[in-house]
Amino acid sequence: MSYTKKRIIVEKCIIGMMAMSASMFSIQSSAGIDDKIIKVLKVSDIDLRVDGKIDQSIQMSWNKITKHRHSADCYPLGKGNSYDDLGAESLEHAAVFSGVQNSSAIDIASKKQKLKVGTITLNASQEENNGTVVARVAIVNGLAQSSYRNKGDSNCVIREHHWKVQSQKVKGQAQVSFTMPKDTWLVEMSVAGLSGHGLKVGDVTGGLHEKVRAASTSQETIRVWAKPGSRVRLPIEVSGDISSQNILSLELHVSSARHSESPADMLEKLRLTMSEISGPAAYQAWSKAFLAVGASILFDRNSANVVLSENNLNDYSSLADWLFRLANVSDARFGEMESHVKAMAAVTSYRLSLAFLDQMQPFCKQVEVRLPMTGKQLQVSGLVAANYWLNRDIKRIENMRFPEIRAYLHEYIRWENNGLTYAEVAANTAEFNKIKAGYIKIREYSEFAFDIFGDARLRLKKSLQVFGTVGTSELITKEIEQELVALSEFHTSLNRDFQKEVMGTNLQNQSRIRTSLLLARLDELERRSKYLVKKLETSVKFVSPSESSAVGQSASIVGMMTGMLSHQIALFDEKLSSPFAEAVRLGFVDDARIKEAKSSYRNCLGTKK
């Protein structure tokens, strides 16, 4: 990343931090209209369910009113209504529900009359809202006082049964559960609109940590670390005397990581702005943004490669050091986010390290090297091979100089300085013969006419193709290759114009000589090839052992590998005493790549013969 680009990012970022609201949702919402979103959380990703059983006990009282019909047929003298107290009764019922899209109604049959006097209904719905899945769960109670009429044996009597719910108790549990989406290790949950009497939101289970305290108010967001595919559960207990229809009403928001821009840029922004922040709100906002970026690197497996390919080794080294410090230093200013930030820093650097070591693997394998000058064939480590090939190519490119062309052009410049035209030079037979003789020599012996940079590109490509074409090894070859292509084109056009210059020296060409332009281009060609050599020399340093002396600043692959393995990979290698850190570690250790990476590393550095 160029300095200018970085500078712009820093400036944007400082402005961005000032404007950033105290939530990562601001980042998410901006992502909502961004075309770069790769994945967002969907209802189908998380398989949300509500299961439960609620025992209901209803205390109700009954009475009966008997009405006598006043008529000649029935009671000619009239007969008053009578009132009977039928006493009270307690009804027990269990409402069992399961699923998410269905609602279940329950009939309660009284001993007095077979009647439906109440229902318990579960209404659960869920929707996707800009990358957040919102689940709404309501358990309502449809009890009401009412009456029932029936005629007596004759037409003369009508009986009315009246009932009334005096009180009711509920006791039971509901469980909201969902599955951790693929490649998601951290979800954020908030419980909004929780209401109902006697509610107790239990600890969230199913994550990497045994129990996570659930949010008790809607302002609080809880963060759950869990293995992708595991089932996360939020139990809710209901118990007590209820006085309204509402037994439970719950709104659950689940959000996971999303991409809004390059994770490399976002990580860089966060690194650069960390020293700028102060105050709890800013730390909160920063932490949320950091968790989002970390989660997105875990969420999209290619992200780690993107981070690697968008940073050169020096920048990446600083990034790895920063993540290591973030993971290892206790900082109370992060408040409740501290553990999460530390764990995310460790996990992110772990993922990046694995990606780095994956990409470095070719350098640790045995590679066959053919040495044409000495006529030998060697089996050497990839590092040695890369070192040799890069050295060889440096020498070749270094050698690309054209003193003969320069000398030839100087003659033209002399005429140019005298203000001559091409025709005037051509008319001078002596000079013209010299031009001819010089040009014949150049045509016969100079390499200038060949596409020497194109050839170098092909050789370099062939040499380094063994190191793969992505990521860090690409850093070594990609820029160099691009520059070689550019140089090849530049050289070809210069060669063409050089020939035109010579051919243009004839009696018909009355233009003034302008060869100084060509010479300037030749200067540029040589300057650029010198610069390319410098780049190649830096690349050689990456694969040579001697650059590992400066602590934390090592730009060699060896130094980087040492850092990765001794810091990041070490964290997840053995049991940790901190319960929080150990739980996160356990989620990641069954990655077979740790072993592979360590083994390759030993091979590469030579601790394993």
Next chain:
Amino acid sequence: MKILNVTGIRRLLVAALIGVMVSPQVVLAQAPMDVAIAAVHASHEKAMARALEAVEIDFNFALSEVMKNTLNSASGSDVDKARAKILVDQKTLLEGFSRLAQPRDEKSIGTDVELLRSELERFMSDYQSLVRLRYSASFHASDAREDFRKSISIAREAFASFERSCRTGRGVGGLGVKAFYYPNLPRADYEVNLSMGSDGTSGSGRYVGTGSQAEQDRNTVTNVAATSAGLTASIAVSGQTGAVVAAAQAAAPFMAAGAAVIVLTSMYIGHQERVKAENELVAAKLHAFRKMASDADAGQYYIEQCKERSLAVEVISQALETALHDPTQLRLASERVPDIGAELTSFKMLIDERETAKRALEELKGTDNAEKIEIAKTTLLEKDRLIAEQTKPERVADLVLANLSNQSSVLSRQLGDLNFQAVDMAQKRAYSNLLRLVDLVHRSSFREVLADDGAIQKELRGINSYLSARALFRETLKLQIQEIFGRVTRETVARSEEQLKKAARELSRNYLHIPQVLEFNRQVKSLVGSL
């Protein structure tokens, strides 16, 4: 007994009968609906009182939970434990990293690759262990803070639960009656007194009929009295009705028919009155049944009572919010509580006493000792009252915040004392040593091929000679061109040509098997003549 003439007797009897029988009384002191309304009103009063009591209990419970959890966290044991662990870990880390940071005794190892390899293995393993310890240890402080926060979170959950109940209301578990509580409405009784007169020579009877039984009786009397023949037969009528008829019969059998008419008339009037009264009564009872307070009403009263407490609830809620999310405010609160230790002790005592009372009540609940249960309930209520009196929400809020501030500053101070920087520096030095060791091993591995006598170096030297010869070739070409233009002398060119020839000869001696070298030699020959 003085014998009266028939007319006199009849008059007297009729007067007596009219006197007593025309007063069948429907004994309703008040209108039933008024009584029912009063009863409904009373029941709502009761519901309101119970709701208030429930709000008090719930609020006190929430308050004591807040206090309990805050005080628990005040014990500082977690903080102490964390601090002790951090101290030990930091010491181990400092020692460990410092040991690894010691300059290596390079002479003892020398440059033996195998020895270097095993030393690096060991060093790396030790270094990685310390890195793990450092990472793990760095969580102790945040773990301690998290435990601490958890207490506050639990306290807040208790309070949030109360706030939720305040929004939705809650029942009180019925208003203390298993069956429906009926108002004591007046009964529609029907009473008839029969008497012979003031001298009371003949038999007398009294009848009190109630509800449907009275109606049946009256119908019987009516039916019996409807025929004169049946009158005598009515002796056979048993029970109270029999007594009525017998009384009338005994008084004056010869006047029975006339008396019966009067009786019937008065009874019909009474019947209509009674039907009306009973209907009113039924309506009043139904009204009472429907309108008397149930738990649904208690819930509403609960919500209303909660509103009265909204200020207290808000103050405590805010204190807890601050404790969780805005620790910077803690210090302000701590200034408002100068002697935090003394206040905490007195609060703790209150809370402990309440806990004891609560436990006592819970233990008694399984037994049927109503009296003891009642006493335990009263004790608990008394403790609640004391807490409510002495723990004003503002003070509780201050205390919570001050206590947290105290804890937070203790932890910060203790952690601040530790020399993290020393560990950091020691680790950097140790890492530097590790890198040096890696470098040594790496170089040793490279040496085999990259050393001066290594195959690759030889190859690179070969490439170098070839490329140098090529550079010389270009230089010579340049000079030849300059010679054409008369810029250099023949001697200069010849010197360069000789150098080129020499380089080409050298090259062909070593690398003639390379096609490029062969081709180059051909070019050189062409440029400068024979080698």
